[in-house]
Amino acid sequence: MEKKYCAIYLSGTGNTEFCVSKLVKLLDENAPIVAIEDAAATSTVGAYENIVLGYPVQFSNAPKMVRDFIIGNKELWKGKNVLCVATMGAFSGDGAGCAARLLKKCGASVSGGLHLKMPDSVCDSKLLKKSDEDKIQTIRRAEEKIELWALKIKSGKSPHDGLGVFAHLCGLFGQRLWLRNKTKNYSDKLKIDKTLCVGCGNCSLVCPMKNLSLENGAISPRGKCTMCYRCISLCPKGAITLVGKRIYEQYRAENYTDKLTDRP
Numbered sequence: 001m002e003k004k005y006c007a008i009y010l011s012g013t014g015n016t017e018f019c020v021s022k023l024v025k026l027l028d029e030n031a032p033i034v035a036i037e038d039a040a041a042t043s044t045v046g047a048y049e050n051i052v053l054g055y056p057v058q059f060s061n062a063p064k065m066v067r068d069f070i071i072g073n074k075e076l077w078k079g080k081n082v083l084c085v086a087t088m089g090a091f092s093g094d095g096a097g098c099a100a101r102l103l104k105k106c107g108a109s110v111s112g113g114l115h116l117k118m119p120d121s122v123c124d125s126k127l128l129k130k131s132d133e134d135k136i137q138t139i140r141r142a143e144e145k146i147e148l149w150a151l152k153i154k155s156g157k158s159p160h161d162g163l164g165v166f167a168h169l170c171g172l173f174g175q176r177l178w179l180r181n182k183t184k185n186y187s188d189k190l191k192i193d194k195t196l197c198v199g200c201g202n203c204s205l206v207c208p209m210k211n212l213s214l215e216n217g218a219i220s221p222r223g224k225c226t227m228c229y230r231c232i233s234l235c236p237k238g239a240i241t242l243v244g245k246r247i248y249e250q251y252r253a254e255n256y257t258d259k260l261t262d263r264p
């Protein structure tokens with residue numbers, strides 16, 4: 001008999017949502033796919049035994065919101081089988097391992113770790129920017145990896161990306177140790193350029209943390225940013241930055257995943 005799954009994900013710019021949706025639909029076409037900020041996320045975890053948990057890697061760590069979701073629902077994870085799916089722009093070492101270790105502490109059994117390289121979501125840094133064709137190729141490769149692993153998982157195998165000791169050391173020494181202060185807490189570094197902001201309130205509507213409030217036509221962040229870049233990628237005026245000082249590209253996965261229909 002086919003296993004029943006659910007998927008819970010955090011996705012700022014759409015990469016993780018795309019990957020997790022694709023994977024879980026191949027595993028169980030009736031699986032509910034729920035965003036972590038959705039009120040139904042907790043009850044969905046409670047109702048399913050097999051869970052795909054997806055998130056973007058941030059400075060070789062799992063986002064604070066994901067870590068808090070795991071710890072905040074500690075009692076729910078006992079006896080669950082969780083497949084950790086981490087999307088990343090380049091390399092993270094132990095992206096999937098970061099949530100996997102927390103989940104194990106909460107009594108879950110980790111059924112696998114899957115790393116998927118996707119286009120970089122950091123809109124205000126030039127560092128990993130690629131051409132549109134490169135981005136589409138990257139997404140195609142991720143899609144192929146998902147299809148391959150969906151078949152293998154169904155036949156009883158499981159991916160182990162990011163779960164071993166070597167991956168742990170790579171994540172730790174590659175970035176996490178040096179950049180720990182960036183992911184330890186929620187960020188209060190979100191900047192709104194008041195000369196560009198028109199007070200449309202879009203950012204406050206899309207923020208998964210409800211970190212942005214619109215008062216008297218002005219947006220102000222509350223210092224609880226989970227660094228997902230959703231507001232930054234969707235601001236119609238490009239008025240929001242976090243890591244950098246100016247917008248290079250407002251990345252949204254759907255601008256590229258919509259072009260995947262012409263697969264060879």
Ligand SMILES: Cc1cc2nc3c(=O)[nH]c(=O)nc-3n(C[C@H](O)[C@H](O)[C@H](O)COP(=O)(O)O)c2cc1C
Binds near residue numbers: 012057060089120
């Ligand atoms: C604040 C921040 C930090 C990031 N750090 C890393 C990193 O350490 N390694 C990496 O490979 N990608 C990193 N990325 C890229 C994202 O993990 C990647 O683009 C991810 O697929 C975005 O997923 P999303 O569209 O679901 O939000 C970072 C992105 C952000 C916003």
